[in-house]
Amino acid sequence: MQTINSVLVANRGEIACRVFRTCHELGVRTVAVHSDADANALHARVADATVRLPGAAPADTYLRGDLIVKAALAAGADAVHPGYGFLSENPDFARAVLDAGLTWIGPSPEAIEAMASKTRAKQLMGLAPLDENEVTENDLPLLVKAAAGGGGRGMRVVRRLDDLATALESARAEATSAFGDGEVFVEPYVENGRHVEVQILADTHGTIWPLGTRDCSLQRRHQKVVEEAPAPSLSDQLTAELHTLAIRAARAVSYVGAGTVEFLVADGKAHFLEMNTRLQVEHPVTEAVFGLDLVAEQLRVAEGHALPADPPPARGHAIEARLYAEDPAQDWTPQTGTLHRLTVPDGIRLDTGYEDGDTIGVHYDPMLAKLIAHAPTRAEAIRRLAGALDRATIHGPTTNRSLLVNSLRHEEFTTARMDTGFYDRHLPALTTGTPDPHAPLAAALADAAAQGDPRFGGWRNVPSQPQVKRYAMAGEEHEVHYRHTRNGPETDGVRVVHADARLVVLEVDGVQRKFGIARHGDRVHVNTTTLTALPRFPDPTTQQAPGSLLAPMPGTVVRLAEALTPGTPVEAGQPLLWLEAMKMEHRITSPATGTLTALHVAPGQQVEMGAVLAMVEQQPT
Template sequence: MITNVLVANRGEIARRVFRTCRELGVATTAVHSDPDADAPHVREADAAVRLPGAAPADTYLRGELIVRAALQAGADAVHPGYGFLSESAEFARAVLASGLVWIGPPPEAIAAMGSKTAAKRLMAAAGVPVLDALAAPAEADLPVLVKAAAGGGGRGMRVVERLADLPAALDAARAEAAKAFGSDEVFCERYLPTGRHVEVQLLADAHGTVWAVGDRDCSLQRRHQKVIEEAPAPGLPAGVRAELHRAAVGAARAIGYVGAGTAEFLLAEDGRFYFLEMNTRLQVEHPVTEAVTGLDLVALQLAVAEGEELPAATPPPSTGHAIEARLYAEDPARDWQPATGTLHRLELTSEHREFCGDGLRLDSGVEAGNEITPHYDAMLAKVIVRAPTRAAAARRLADALARARIHGPATNRDLLVRALRHPEFRAGRVHTGFLAEHAAELTAELTAEFTAGPAAGPTTAGAGGVERAALAAALADAAARTTALPSGWRNLPSQPQSKRYRTADGRELDVRYRRTRAGLRAEGHADVELIEAAPDFVLLREGEVRRRYDVARYGDRVYVDSPVGSTALTALPRFPDPTAQTDPGALLAPMPGTVLRVAAAVGDTVTAGQPLLVLEAMKMEHRVTAPAAGTLVELRAAPGQQVQLGALLAVVKSPEEV
């Protein structure tokens, strides 16, 4: 019997496993890097062991350190979670060799599926349809997808639409794969731009029972990484669904699989499907399967690891529909640039919790006050909603996200809400190119009118809404500064007070208000009446419509949440510092990270948009490009260099300036 489980992972993953362990009466052990010393998963564990260092390669990817930590803490089993070493056959063997219980599939099964190319050959031999690897892609094969043979998570993948671009794509994919997975093996296969990513949840015991626990659609992806997942996969004909389940079970039996795993398929428009890979672990999106089946997949993993049989010959049926959205600290409108900084607040409103009842779930590895660093994945949380129908689940999830209080780094919240409310998504017409196809409307700066609310439109307030939010912020700030003789008080009429804010898209707003004997009064907003102003909220009436704006301040950052949406503002000093000017040709680091590659040298003539260097942050690569045509006159970056947010990387001068 397992008595103490060490989770060889961090954040939301570790917390998820710990939750089931607590319910089962099993003790828990955490491991942590130095940046994670005060992380929620560390506090929640019964014991925690330090892995010295910060980078994953020095900490969570060091199998020998994790095995030693388990033995030191008295754990008798290791759960790998998902990500990091969860699909390492070597790590599984090391755990077993040390006398610990491995809560995962046999190392042989992991090894069999560890290489996508080897897995394709094995599945083809077992009669499972596959997309053949292309040894030498030709014009007729385009577009093709370059893929890393090992690992997952979208790393080492490139879409190629011209043969001339193939060599560079292969080189980039090899470099990324080697860094992420320790193997630079890549291959090419046909790319189906409008294919669907459909997967089958598998669970098998050591007694010969294999379950196909329903299916999921994970087609909404950015950079080949999943963003929105749902169960069951919508719009599948009964025959296709049954064939997918049979193929998945056949794949598991072909390698003697035991434990939880996922068979992933690409579904073409003509209804044919092809095996992509098998993830020999639990998936990030497993909560949607749990929501529609009532199963606890982690509890079943532990039971199987203890040698128990699955409780029945067949799994329970799926009922209702569940959708999961991954909330990332990133800016989709700026090429998915990751965001770092302090997370001041992350919570779903109490009103929405009551509205959704037990059908709402929030899985997160962070809490208010945590620092979002560049060391790890950018995912802040997963929000999951279950409802009787797909339409109801999408509506409730969009509403939950729209009303959530998220104060801190930029997130993809707006994109998630717009995608869930998009007519094509509502109609079930999803595919892996959905986000790219609708990028303009999903990431465009908003121009919605003030009257558009969360039920009808996007989450961030529109053009008029941003101005009202800034007004509310200024009036709340004025209310907080009220004293016996408040700032701005005059016995005779005088000039109004003013407050300046910068919006997320860089606009500056000048808000004016006046203190009168009747209280605060907005200037320049004749159609807006102030009902009440307090330090943390403002009530405004426009015509006959009254709205409440909740205001929170953290230093110079101000967050305004209202029924029209959420707005993030930066309070600006009354008199700008004339020395705080940046050379227009200066390239500053958009995030803290590591310089991976430098693509130009001082003295080079560059064109607008030309890549100059590549940064790595939050497990993703980000290009830094020339802001305009000119000459690269200064370069302060070198491969391997760690840079901080705002650090000067390079300077490009126009021909007139050189």
């Protein structure tokens, strides 16, 4: 039996903060590592000690196991927690930690090696991937998948054999960038299955707990968005089968610690996907249902303590939603900038790696936070989480908040009929909301009050022209007109009850509505609606030429479409180039059908958001 007194977390962001929180509660000293880009990140600020990882690009820093081991020794840590992603499923890193005389908070390197490669894991479970050189039309659709890592990176769905070579190349490049391992494999793609997994916890004394089930079917780009425990609408027989298979997988590799066995469930049958030999992003829903702290249990197991014979009883239902800085309506484009404000209602668990004022950069995953609700029933948990997201204060870059709220309230989800194709079917409807028509007026009145307009709230005995302000909202421009009268500002059809810089109250058809206002630069947040203040008279020098293809985010040009040169005919929506940002590849497509008249970038070039990548002259109609 050993005692862990100091833990280095070989990770960053939300998971590092999550592990540190438990360590501090247990009285364990914490050590953070950070890249130059993360020098002032929250995980570095909350740790007891920090170590800079030198000499590597920000995107690759946390893959340098040699530097991380040196950091642990230099800081006097006696244990290393890998978190998830990066090196968490790298057996060589686990060996290096152990060889340095440190405690590894996770399974043995041999167990990781057996399961970290999805190809070897399938063979261990009596399955085998397809030979990419032998697949035929009868095998379609196919899934190209990274052998190492997860999180949706290095995964491509192939529906035509002609697309297989491109999918393999793209998946290999993305897997190499994210995990330092470009191995991929091909397997049949199960359409419209549910993604169900079993959390396990095993000690060094032979006890294995199967901690219920989780459903993670709501996914974008094969990355989970909403997760819940227990998985709804599973028969007792199927649940027992999933538990048996999970225990079988764990025993096959003498597993120790927390891990997850994942399945696709279709037509009442379970199809083994993989075993993740680490803590999962969605572990909080299992914690809520079983009343456990899985990080604390990981530390106790690593110290050699035995688990009780049986896990605690499950109670209620928990749902987690991942809040991302991204625009789902624009092909999930990640967003960057300052997170000015993030608060959620009481009673909701918030796991995050950011605080107000932090910058969301381009080097890492765009997840801002996880919101977790626990309630006696599934329906109550859904209502509680959807309501909390609706009332949360989120000021900063565009997020997927509205998508999450709409997803949770969608009939297919509330009746537990969802599957992994949910967003393929419903994304347009879920992202086509009606913006609040009174938000621009509320913004204009608050802006006038903030600027100290001498007539605001007063009146002059001289007729005046209406005040005019312009805003961009949901991709459209809105012009607001109002007048100052002896009774304060007025506008057609709406009575202004109150207006100051932070709160506007409007009465519409006898109903008074409150609008909370916050302004950061030219961005104005009105309740949950975000507007951009525009000059009354547009500046022609800031207008882009028609046909300009702009970078939707800062990133690096990975590659260009084949034979792409000026003069090439292009179709609207045709992929022209690929940008890498936040460890993912993003396809940039032609805005119109016409001719490519200019190409301003080359592979390997870094570009800023808004940079002109190419020019397309639209074909006359």
